[in-house]
Amino acid sequence: MQSAEMKSCIEACLACYKTCTSMAMNHCLEMGGEHTEPDHFRLMMACAEMCRTSAHFMLIGTPHHKHTCRECAEICAECAKDCERIGDMDECVAACRACAESCQKMAA
Amino acid sequence: MQSAEMKSCIEACLACYKTCTSMAMNHCLEMGGEHTEPDHFRLMMACAEMCRTSAHFMLIGTPHHKHTCRECAEICAECAKDCERIGDMDECVAACRACAESCQKMAA
Amino acid sequence: MQSAEMKSCIEACLACYKTCTSMAMNHCLEMGGEHTEPDHFRLMMACAEMCRTSAHFMLIGTPHHKHTCRECAEICAECAKDCERIGDMDECVAACRACAESCQKMAA
Amino acid sequence: MQSAEMKSCIEACLACYKTCTSMAMNHCLEMGGEHTEPDHFRLMMACAEMCRTSAHFMLIGTPHHKHTCRECAEICAECAKDCERIGDMDECVAACRACAESCQKMAA
Numbered sequence: 539m540q541s542a543e544m545k546s547c548i549e550a551c552l553a554c555y556k557t558c559t560s561m562a563m564n565h566c567l568e569m570g571g572e573h574t575e576p577d578h579f580r581l582m583m584a585c586a587e588m589c590r591t592s593a594h595f596m597l598i599g600t601p602h603h604k605h606t607c608r609e610c611a612e613i614c615a616e617c618a619k620d621c622e623r624i625g626d627m628d629e630c631v632a633a634c635r636a637c638a639e640s641c642q643k644m645a646a
Numbered sequence: 647m648q649s650a651e652m653k654s655c656i657e658a659c660l661a662c663y664k665t666c667t668s669m670a671m672n673h674c675l676e677m678g679g680e681h682t683e684p685d686h687f688r689l690m691m692a693c694a695e696m697c698r699t700s701a702h703f704m705l706i707g708t709p710h711h712k713h714t715c716r717e718c719a720e721i722c723a724e725c726a727k728d729c730e731r732i733g734d735m736d737e738c739v740a741a742c743r744a745c746a747e748s749c750q751k752m753a754a
Numbered sequence: 755m756q757s758a759e760m761k762s763c764i765e766a767c768l769a770c771y772k773t774c775t776s777m778a779m780n781h782c783l784e785m786g787g788e789h790t791e792p793d794h795f796r797l798m799m800a801c802a803e804m805c806r807t808s809a810h811f812m813l814i815g816t817p818h819h820k821h822t823c824r825e826c827a828e829i830c831a832e833c834a835k836d837c838e839r840i841g842d843m844d845e846c847v848a849a850c851r852a853c854a855e856s857c858q859k860m861a862a
Numbered sequence: 863m864q865s866a867e868m869k870s871c872i873e874a875c876l877a878c879y880k881t882c883t884s885m886a887m888n889h890c891l892e893m894g895g896e897h898t899e900p901d902h903f904r905l906m907m908a909c910a911e912m913c914r915t916s917a918h919f920m921l922i923g924t925p926h927h928k929h930t931c932r933e934c935a936e937i938c939a940e941c942a943k944d945c946e947r948i949g950d951m952d953e954c955v956a957a958c959r960a961c962a963e964s965c966q967k968m969a970a
Contacts, residue, residue, distance in 0.1 A: 539884055539888040539889065540884070548880065552876055552880075556872065556876075556917075556921055559918065559921040559922065560863055560864070560921045560923075563795075563796060563799065563921065563922045563923055564792075564863040564923050565863065567790060567792040567795055567796070568792055570786075570790065574783060574786065574790045576707075576780075576783040576784055579779075579783055580706055580707055580708050580779060580783070581708065583706055583708075583779065584703060584706055584708040584710050587699060587702055587703070587706070588699070588710070588714075590914075591695060591696075591699045593880075594695055594883065595692060595695070597880055597883040597884045597887065598688055598691055598692055598695070598883065598887045599684075599688055599884075599887055599888050600688050600689065600691075600692040602692050602696070602717070602720075602721055605717045605720070606696075606717065609710070609713045609714065609717065612710075612713070613710055647776055647780040647781065648776070656772065660768055660772075664764065664768075664809075664813055667810065667813040667814065668755055668756070668813045668815075671813065671814045671815055671903075671904060671907065672755040672815050672900075673755065675898060675900040675903055675904070676900055678894075678898065682891060682894065682898045684888075684891040684892055687887075687891055688887060688891070691887065698806075701772075702775065705772055705775040705776045705779065706775065706779045707776075707779055707780050792923075796922055796923055796924050797924065799922055799924075800919060800922055800924040800926050803915060803918055803919070803922070804915075804926070804930075807911060807912075807915045810911055811908060811911070814904055814907055814908055814911070815900075815904055816904050816905065816907075816908040818908055818912070818933070818936075818937055821933045821936070822912075822933065825926070825929045825930065825933065828926075828929070829926055
């Protein structure tokens, strides 16, 4: 029901949702310090939620997915940068970058 | 933790989420016909999901709530119009309009 | 479409969802220390998610809401106890207890 | 952070969430008739939501995932049966069965 490009974007969104949720709620909480610094932690949780929502919009088949994908690309790019700044978050950086790139295409 | 205006917007989002979800999954499914016309039904479910997400972003305390509120205002306005067109959906029209207005302010 | 008792339970679930999400992502993250202790923080986020899901099941109108309400009552009761142990979380304790009580009735 | 068995269950839950959401909101809405019969459609949406929640609980790392997985296994089994009854839903039947089996193990 979805194009190959959209299917691939749904996968990228769900992969990023999984990584951000799991890293925040396990790695970050266990490490503490910078990892639970409010702005960083909130960004990770907002990123996870936006990815989940963008995937949902594509699965529903609503044309509004273009707008959620645009916002998702923006949050993911910001989250990738912040995870890189803090360090020891390579898996999250990669998932956020891949999702940002994929959502950027869907938003166009 | 939220301003009075934000608290009021969270309430408007959750009220619209409740109304759209409940109307779609009960009233619309029972009525059938125009009520389960794919574009209309998808719009109602997209509206419900966007309201839920916007409320979540305000509760998280992320500055990205401005973007989700902007998109929420747009979907709610569209959903209000479509529910009005179909008719017999006054509760939904009212909840969508109130949410659109509140989200518009938060997005500014 | 819902009974008065169910409407009241939906409200209790959404109130608890709002309080747990907002307290965890703002108060707890800002305070740190015991407030971001992994088990406590995970419990608050699990409580928020379960409340959101139970409300959703009642809005959908599925008979499975009895099972999600039963689990919601259990998590809320546990979260109330843990918030009381840590202290300075009165709003959360109250919302969790009210939700546990309301869900208990719906699960019966 | 998750065992191989849990990782596999998260995948099964998200695969079932994707299939149920997409089939309901596209295939079922387009087909109409039995496909939008209220009880069937509600079951599909409840199944999608429960799968999403169970995956979330495993990603959060809360021990309550055992309870959400138990309920998820039950809803998925029921949804598989109902999709088989209606017919022309093979992809959904397969995703629900795989998820039910995987969740059953996690709930044990």
